[in-house]
Amino acid sequence: MISLENISIGYRRDKALLSPVSLSAGEGEMVALVGRNGSGKSTLLKSVLGLLPLLQGRCQFSGVDLEQLDQKGRALAVSYVSSQVAGLPALTVRELVSLGRMPHTGWMGKLSTSDRDMVDLMIHEVGMDQFRERSLDQLSDGERQRVMIARALVQDTPNVVLDEPAAYLDIPSKYELVRLLSLFRDRGKTIVYSTHDLETALMCADKFWVISENTIHEGSPEDLGLAGLFTQLFDHSG
Numbered sequence: 565m566i567s568l569e570n571i572s573i574g575y576r577r578d579k580a581l582l583s584p585v586s587l588s589a590g591e592g593e594m595v596a597l598v599g600r601n602g603s604g605k606s607t608l609l610k611s612v613l614g615l616l617p618l619l620q621g622r623c624q625f626s627g628v629d630l631e632q633l634d635q636k637g638r639a640l641a642v643s644y645v646s647s648q649v650a651g652l653p654a655l656t657v658r659e660l661v662s663l664g665r666m667p668h669t670g671w672m673g674k675l676s677t678s679d680r681d682m683v684d685l686m687i688h689e690v691g692m693d694q695f696r697e698r699s700l701d702q703l704s705d706g707e708r709q710r711v712m713i714a715r716a717l718v719q720d721t722p723n724v725v726l727d728e729p730a731a732y733l734d735i736p737s738k739y740e741l742v743r744l745l746s747l748f749r750d751r752g753k754t755i756v757y758s759t760h761d762l763e764t765a766l767m768c769a770d771k772f773w774v775i776s777e778n779t780i781h782e783g784s785p786e787d788l789g790l791a792g793l794f795t796q797l798f799d800h801s802g
């Protein structure tokens with residue numbers, strides 16, 4: 565699970581993006597992070613992962629402070645899909661997804677039969693079977709994003725964090741993505757993802773983190789909807 569205790573995020577201590585807040589994402593729980601552009605969603609996720617230092621507070625994965633984990637420890641605790649599309653044209657789909665096994669293979673990076681089987685399974689799970697030997701420069705943005713999701717899933721961490729994973733996907737693919745994330749949630753993984761697609765999030769997320777007016781509101785979709793938070797958040801969006 566992911567636990568955030570009294571955290572404050574941003575790039576300068578005197579200009580924090582969000583006031584101190586405590587949040588949690590439990591085992592087998594899917595959390596949708598929503599908010600307007602520029603509200604701090606990506607900054608929050610990068611701070612959770614340790615890519616940006618917290619201005620205050622602490623982040624824990626399964627009771628262990630993020631700061632106590634070395635690079636390998638972090639790679640075994642949480643996997644990440646960035647909102648940026650991968651730009652590694654020389655790699656094939658299979659080669660890129662295989663990189664997700666690095667925390668498990670040791671410094672030699674040699675894949676076992678079970679490693680290769682997991683790579684093939686995750687490529688299948690994201691619907692990229694027919695592209696497995698194709699290089700990344702031959703894929704669309706949406707197809708490359710699917711490959712990055714497969715790489716994160718093959719890392720086989722208890723926690724998965726995704727920043728706008730559906731940004732480059734068409735409507736059917738967005739629903740398929742949420743179905744896939746729900747499947748891994750049901751297998752016990754903790755999933756936190758940012759999204760602008762409120763409709764699919766309301767269908768599948770167990771909990772919301774909603775950024776509004778420099779703070780984060782946490783709760784079930786029903787509770788936050790009844791409180792009028794979604795209406796307030798998108799009041800002037802048309």
